[in-house]
Amino acid sequence: MNAPARLTPLHDQHLAAGARMVNFAGWDMPVNYGSQIAEHHAVRRRAGMFDVSHMLALDLTGTDATPFLRQLLANDVARLRQPGKALYSCMLNKNGGVIDDLIVYRLADDDYRLVVNAGTADKDLAWMRSRIAAAGANVTLQGRRDLAMIAVQGPQARELFGTALPQLREATMVLAPFVGTRVGEAFIGRTGYTGEDGLELALPAAEAATAWQALAAAGIAPCGLGARDTLRLEAGMNLYGQDMDESVSPLDAGLAWTVDLRDESRDFVGREALARNPATKRLLGLVLEAPGVLRAHMPVHTDAGAGETSSGSFSPTLEKAIAFARLPLDVEPGDRVSVDVRGKLLPARVVKLPFVRNGEALI
Template identity: 70%
Template sequence: MNSAAKQTPLHAAHVAAAARMVDFAGWDMPVNYGSQIEEHHAVRRDAGMFDVSHMLALDLAGPDATSFLRKLLANDVVKLKEPGKALYSCMLNERGGVIDDLIVYRFSDADYRIVVNAGTADKDVAWMRQRIAATGANLTLQARRDLAMIAVQGPRALERAAAALPELATARGIPSPFSCARAADLLVARTGYTGEDGLEIAVPASRAEAMWNGLLAAGVKPCGLGARDTLRLEAGMNLYGQDMDDTVSPLDAGLSWTVDFKDEARDFVGRKALQSKPAQQRLLGLILEDKGVLRSHMTVVAPSGEGETTSGSFSPTLEKSIAFVRLPLAAQPGEAVEVEVRGKRLKARTVKLPFVRNGQILV
């Protein structure tokens, strides 16, 4: 354990459960509680929970909130027609690189919550404050470190969470997919990072451990960062700092679907850079056919030219090694390619992402 690392409100619960703790983005976090593969399968087959309190919730409020976010983000918040709807977006710099990927929830035109990544939280807040000052927007931005966040994921996640949390018994307790609802002092969002159904729950830090223990009693298995990584990889979900960063365009990172160019008058940060430099690469999935393990930064030789893996690991669901690979635009799913692993060229094939969604193997 790194004694300088920050601790979430659930740290004592992880230590009591004999979790293996690691430093992740400056936080002391559980990587697993025993078998990482068992934790992975629990989420695919039943229900697992993750402490995601290292991520940061930001409350943006004021009369200029909607107009500010329309220029701050590459996706367009006007798509959020109803209160509680959620939107995934990248926040770009002027060069079109990804400062962070985030989720924004709309409560009203003057009230939003934004959830950002742990490793970029300070940078994100500084960038947003800079943009607020530069535009003179009438807004307040509040970092909610008084909250903990627990993600409950899996095909039985809703059922088990409802059994543990009486607040969810209310008529509006469980929101529709990619929406959120307030239930007493909780914010319950039907979102996640695993490719399964589930909830991400923001709870006052003082209540977090009691909630965690209640979910545990309802049969939800604690899961660490290891399973979270293999689950998101199977689900085709990017990891900031690995699959994209502030030097990578979302158009090259498989995230063009999150960039909204429709309103020509919406001059969001990075728009001009993206329009002047269209996509150069294509993000595909990779399945290793030979024996070995795929990791990031491996050279891939394809019919269209060379590329590089950005994330890679063993897939417990497929029981094979898988990766994301950035290849020239001409690359197609279903091609035979070779991966350079420790001086050897191993056989692999490209596939369309995701590998797995809602428990079903799609490749």
């Protein structure tokens, strides 16, 4: 018998707003509040907000925090010299597969905040604890399920956020991109998953409903998982479990830029496997040039060999079907390929990712 879906601290707010709820990674989450396309456009043109409390914030503290993370992650936290600066990284297994992708903020040499995916949170915690034990590292790892998290995204996100939550306005308006800061019990990062400017707010769960209501009253549209997926797809951002997982190397998933090999003495988990197994595919975008819908796991036929889509959907911004595809290394942006869509070969154009950034079409 399946366990009942878990509820975020904002669950009642979603029901009151008439959200259509679905089970996502074991959590009862809103997929939309009416029109998914309207929610998508709200983020591209003004501001929208997402309940991301199903994701897990982790606090890693201790004198060995920095050397431990340098060994744990494929990207190098030694690059984080400014307090609050954030880094995107994959956490790899010994075979070079992706256990999870995450954001890590360096608040001090002995104080980090990480945010991991909902579906991998338990696995991530177990893996990190096993690595702490193996290294004998002097660190403490704390999962923060006492927090709720709200992402506010869009060209007017920061201004409207400051209007809704004036007590956080001063700290918010001075934040540089990809930097986070603590304000009392709250944590604010100028990060996101949409390709737009915006903020991600973590705050005590008991304060979440009041903050959500204030943000809505300021004109920020509640948005669900459906819009979040089309936004991140347009922005060229990978989704764990579709575009990469423990069987996929970051080198084949378009994430080689997150693997820092500059310090040859830094022996992070998976480094040796990546050195033995160079990329065999490259992740590129596809734009369908015929009526149809692109989804994951569709075969792609190219002059250089076979490929496969990993994510796909209709792009509300471009008004076209788009996809990510892992393609042979010789395929280049501008090439024409064919996608097997339910047994029919449909023409598509290969493009460089992302498709859209900061509201502007890039293809």
